[in-house]
Amino acid sequence: MSKQFSRRDFLKLAGVGAATTAILTGCGPASRLVRREPYLQMPEYTYNGLSTYYATTCRECAAGCGLVVRTSQGRAIKAEGNANNPLNLGKTCARGQATLQGLYNPNRVRGAIKHKRGDRLYDTAADPFNDEFPDAASNMDWDAATQVVAESLKNNKPEEIAFLMGMAPDHLFDLATDLANATGITAPVRFGALSMFESRATLNKAAQNLFGQSGLPFFDVGGAQVVFSFGANFLETWLSPVSYTRGFSALREGKTKLRGTFVQFEARMSSTAGKADEWVALRPGTEAMVALAIGRLAAESLGITTPKVFADVDPMDAASKSGIKLETLEHLAQMFANSNGALAIPGGAALGQSNGLAVAEAVLALNALAGNFGKPGGVFFSALAPNQTAYQQPASAQEMADFVQKMIDGKIKVLFVHGVNPVFELPAALNFMGATKSVSQIISFATFPDETAVEADYIFPDHHGLESWGYQRVATGSKESVLSGAQPVVTPFYDTRATADVLIAAAQLAGGKFASALPFKDEVEFLQSKIAPLMSESNGFFEAADINTFAAFFQQYGGWWKTIDGRNVPNGANALNRSISAAESKFAGDGKFFLVPFVSPTLAEAGANKPWLQELPDPTTTVMWNTWVEINPATADEMGLADNDVVQITSDAGVLELPVYRYPAIRPDTIAIPFGQGHTAYGRYAEKRGANPTDLIGQNYNEAGDLAFAGMKVKVEKTGRKQALSRLESLMGVYGVGLGEEH
Amino acid sequence: MIRPEEIKLSADQSGKWGMVIDQDICTGCQACVAACAMENNISFVGEADSGYGRSMHWIRIERFWEGEYPEIKMTPNQPMLCQQCGSATCEPVCPAFATVHSQAEQLNVQVYNRCVGTRYCANNCPYQVRSFNWRDYKRPEPLPNQFNPDVTVRRRGIMEKCTFCIQRIHKAQDKAKSEAREVLDGEFTTACAQACPADAIVFGRVDDPESLVSQLAHRNHGVKHLEELGTLPNVTYFKGG
């Protein structure tokens, strides 16, 4: 089957054969080397050599950006942004660009597999740059696979069946939820490493505490004049990097007013902080204190009575504890107070602390001081997606820990995993790996042979995102309420099957309440049933009288969205009248260094198997293909560490060995490690490459249940070994290393 | 037949296609790098080779540091790509005419099939934006399915560089011609400009004073890199800040 799709009448030959021909054609028609297969049935609107464009949704992260994929002769060739989609307006991030490298990844699960837990899914000894790289063969057909799913539904108590799902796609989550609601199966749990590092639960909880309403705050960066970001890496991976980058661009271009100022508070200069006008390297754990101190100083500067929320903090104390000069704090406070539109954003490592909730609340309180709620350049609640009634929050780490506990306790007999790779993404300390032993049947729907699939009994691979139907709700990033639609842009490459189809078929096979819970012919019918209610909504981007036309438009435009601002204004009435603890956060471990894990902006949690993402230089360090640990050069000198020296990092939870990157923009008492590598499976390009910093993170949570991933203190020791990091930048030219003396 | 004396030298012309890059809003997110690689069939080279300075990026984002901790600043990200010089130093040194100045498009053209691999052009490029295929970089099946049929797949021993997505230029011109009109400003753009989430890269006709890129380029704080060498680059940078 795969042959048919890969070998279709290639316009200009593909791959190595092309080059061979190119050389030999000098001697005449060397065409015997090339075979062309015509279409059996030419798809409508298709001409040989002309591209066809299909709108769909990017599934590299859960933001829901619209894509338009260029296809030629049945092959997807290029992913481009969907200019209609209000979320990304035709733009994409690097990961979105590389989505085709996932589609055509040489290591995909190629068919349904009954699998012995722990067995390799491909030959890992082979050269990753070579063609010969045999994958595990499919050993089941899909009828048998559906049978397996049906039986596990039927033969277990509903409460012993669990769905563990990723942040995308939403339609499958809706389907699983419908199934669970109708049959009593445990409500599906959603999780993703990005949501963990974004601390979405904390943001949500803080909003609830301050505004009395649950929801994901939206920060209108583009409209602001001064932006204070406390750890939010919104230009990298945070929530919706593409739309926040657009906001940043608007902030800087000053389209309406002056060029906006941007200040970033964090211990390690992220690539977001690199774009800031001022980078304030505060001591990790003092974010709440600093935010409150700025609030107090700003209030003083404005000449108003200090609001209750800021009253408890002593700016002198905050300055000394955070390591920021008092003058700096005062100057920042004045800047914040006197600007014509100030905005403060909490996020990233600032929330991943034991007092993360306090940080979030304190920073949101600053916005209350600036009085920007609902104003351009201020804080909003993100517009709810069209077929959504309330903000759906993914599971926090705490909830995941509870889930793991349930598994260990044997309360889960059958686990369906889709769209998430908990073995890799959850910190090892949470022991998901151990918990799998207590689950009698694990069925993975993984597209790629990831670590969780290796631990599964069955792998029933879902299509790649570009081969799939579906939709994704845009959680934040656009003013409008957006539902991004997905459709297959190519025929599936391998013998994979849409998980929704498998579940629908299995439910039909299982019969009874299962069959009645999912009374659909297939995934498309289910999707249509889900978007049908939108036809009656007003202010839509398009209208249609019947569902078929509506669905066709939905495909054509890549989703459905409203044309009006759908954001809600938070009620900040009480935000300044609460009291927030300014106490420093607590750190686990007795090491000398604060550990700041951050999500690699180019790889994120699932990019490691795409070779071009591996080869993209990290925006701050320009390292490719590996993981590093960032250490301040002064500290490194003290410890006698040169670039590429391997150090051993020990925390309460684990040990890692990583090569050193002498990073000049990090606090001397802090080290930072990117998250995204360290796979033990997941294909030839990901495996055995770098390390996973979550191995160092212990089971510490903040008040909102999010993981205190930045709440560790670690020891760093020199091992004496060296491992060269691949950098794009020149050590000589950028750092003057090896040029003799300082130049 | 065009006689040599009838050739208009690029130094007397203002260029045709050009680009404006705003370093102040470039976030260094690498979307342009990825987009370029996806559009132009650029090979990835693996860890060892990329670390040894053999990566094939046609566009790279440079950043330096200013000052020392804690007063340290990252310099504005500087996307560096072929500047499509009007008077390119890479061209005259090629013994095989593999890199020449396109009269029709006023671009600096690399003719892959004519390249014998002396690498003189790359040495002589003051911007160091040419990349050489040091090996036949392998793209295991089915990765080659992604190949853009409009762009030649390069093999070992060939120099390559940014083309300003000339395949898109041709496509747009072909389309405009089939519809009997001129190419409109903004009708198409390069892969990097198209992907850039911050809109830091703008591409268009610099010889058309009405185009967006011309309007932007005439802002007074634009600079061209190494202009002092007389290369007449067609990429304008805004340092910003």
Next chain:
Amino acid sequence: MAEYTDAVHANVVHEHKDHAKEHLREKHLMLDPLPRGKMNEMVMESMTTTSWKFWVVFGILSAIVAGCLFYVWGYMISEGLGVTGKNRPSYWGLFLVNTVFWIGISHAGTFISAILRVFKAEFRRPFTRAAELMTTFGLVQAGFSVFMHLGRVWLAYWLIPYPNQRMLWPNTHSPLTWDLLAITTYLLSSTMYLFLPLIPDLAMARDRSTGWRKTFYKILALGFRGTEGEWTHLRNAMTIFAFAIIPVMFSVHTIVSWDFAAATRPGWNSTIFGPYFVVGALHSGMGAVVMVLAIVRGTMKNMKYFIRGEHFDAIAKLMLIISMAWAYFFFNDYMVQWYGGDKWTHQLLHFHEAGPMGWMWFAMLIFNIAIPWAVLWNQKWRSTPWIVFAVGLLINVGMYLERYIIVPVSLSINRMPFTWRLYYPRVEILLGIGTLALFIWLYMAASRLIPLIPVWEVEEGQMAHELKKFGRETVVSVSELE
């Protein structure tokens, strides 16, 4: 004649005249004539007397040539240049260092056989051929190195101007095209210039040999008999060659230098590179000549008669002068680059001295300037083959380092600091060793096949030289033959 005045002191008394004569005879080949037949025999003997050591060395070299040169080259062609150590920004590496080096070596032959012939420097006579062979074989290595350098060597014929269906000719703007033409011209003309004076000696060898050698020489001697007409033509042609090949020789290395000087790179864009490279080439070439002469003298039979201390002394003097000239040009180049004040050039100069390859820079100065200056002032040392050999060797190392500094080390630094990177050669080293082995291999093979000593030229010289009495002093005089 300087030796003579040195040797014959003012207080030499009459009785010692015979002794002085004897001394002069021992010292000067030209004053120590042997019958032509005897010399012929000695030269033939030197070709045909081959010890087992020769074959061992020859075998080892054959293995190195096969392994290091052809096998590795084949591997490199099939794998791509990724197996070398080149990168961005060091797009050029050891191959071009080798090319410049071998072209430099090749300059010595022409210098000795053309310039010294034109200026009638009589000491040149016994070793013009040995030097001219170096030119040809050195250029062969240079050619190999250039082709190795190409990314797609199988298309190298595109650089040759010929009518083609693409209607595309080589680019005459490119210094590499000039280079190709210049090297081709030089290789062809130096080979012809090697061959012309060889014909009479081949005829001699033909007359004195039997078997396959006879056939071999018969073919090569082209039926030369030595009639007046033949000699006149040969003499005429040799004169034309001697004059014409000198500007070709200068142009070759000047053009090689333009490959660098015409580039926009800091450190390369220097107007003095032309003469600087020519002098550098002579510097290494002279060093190589003395090395070859010392080895030939030490290993081949009967060569001690033909190659004597006086020859080493004379070449060593040239070496000293050239070393001074090189130092002058080096300083000139450095001075002007430094004075120019361009920040990238300053960075590069600093990098040369203090960068990771700084030791090369200092070694270059020591080997190229300090050592020749310190050693070659002394006439006794100048006349001692092994000392001159050692100096020649060091000069060659120094000149190799000079080219290494100019090519890959200078390439590491450019106007884009983000791309600065060092270069570490990999298979280039093997291929470099391969070319060296091929050079020696060719030379060894040639030493068994063609008379290394131009016997007729030596005889011609001996016929022309005599001792003549000026007052009370006996001096050497030369009569004009040509």
Next chain:
Amino acid sequence: MIKRIFDWLKQPLGLIAVGIAFLALFSFAAYGISLTQTSPAQPIQFPHKTHVGLGIQCLYCHPGAAKGPSAGIPAQAKCWACHNQIQKTLDSQQPDTQFPLLKPLVASVKSQSRLQWVPVAQVPDFVQFNHRAHIAAGQNCENCHGDMSKQTVAENPQVFNMGFCLNCHKKVAGENHDLLVKLTDCATCHY
């Protein structure tokens, strides 16, 4: 030793042996070159002659030529659309058929498999050729592909090398300076 070999080679028998060796070498080379010049084997000895003779336009089966870069090979559905209505096609399924050419088509339609055509008129990968522009400029198919009404299996009337393209481009541009610049620019075909 070598001398003896040479001596042997000088006698008539030796000369003949040398001659034969050279001839063999030469014929191998000639065969190798001729291999690259002959049209390759096709799954069906497709009679273009017949189809053109029936008055079918080139663009009917290869419509891509007028629309985009590639003329393309017609989908099998297109072949079948006509052929399943032709008595001959049906007859060819009989065992004693006189229409063997149609058998592979019938077989492939029945088995839903694809015919493996071998492209004949082909430019190398580094040439970006666009049929549309050429058709739009009024070029006829036969200018490059030869007269199909005389061919059965498509043959390449000429080697598509750069000289062939350029000669025509030069001729077409004539004295039009701008057009000549465009049509002879390296970047028009190579990128």
Next chain:
Amino acid sequence: MTDNISRIEPSGQVSLLAVFPDLGPAADAIDKLRALGISDDQMNVISGVPVTEAMLGRPSQWTNVPRLAGGGAVLGFFGGAFLMYGVPYLYPYPIQVSSQAVIPGPPTVVILFEITMLGMLLSTFLGVFLDSYFPNYRPMEYVKEVSEGKIAVFFKCSPESKEKITKAMTALGAEKVEVAEVEQL
């Protein structure tokens, strides 16, 4: 051409070779031969060192080598000029590199020089052979002693005078005088 003597053998003439140990006797012998009525173009001298005409008192030899060299240089020059000034007109398309003129000035000098020199030196080399009719592998009159430093005077005389001349030569110091043997060289 003096060399022609060896090839054109007038009927009835005998070719004799007299081998002398040194230049002096050879010069004397030539004078003697002349006195005996053998003209200069009936004589030839074969030697192992380049002996100038003046040494033996022989008429100077005609050579075309300098002319051929000049001709080659002119040809080379035009070859170079074609490459520089002709080829750009052969291109059907404008090839522009950088902003340099299509026919560049300074490189023209370089190319013209190199190709001129190449033409000149090649034609000099070939001229030597063209002009003196060798390579020549046909049998020739020759004595091997020549390469041992002897001077051989080669002349033609009538059979009658053979005896006389032989004697005269021997008297002048000829080591041997004999009928020139044709040797396969």
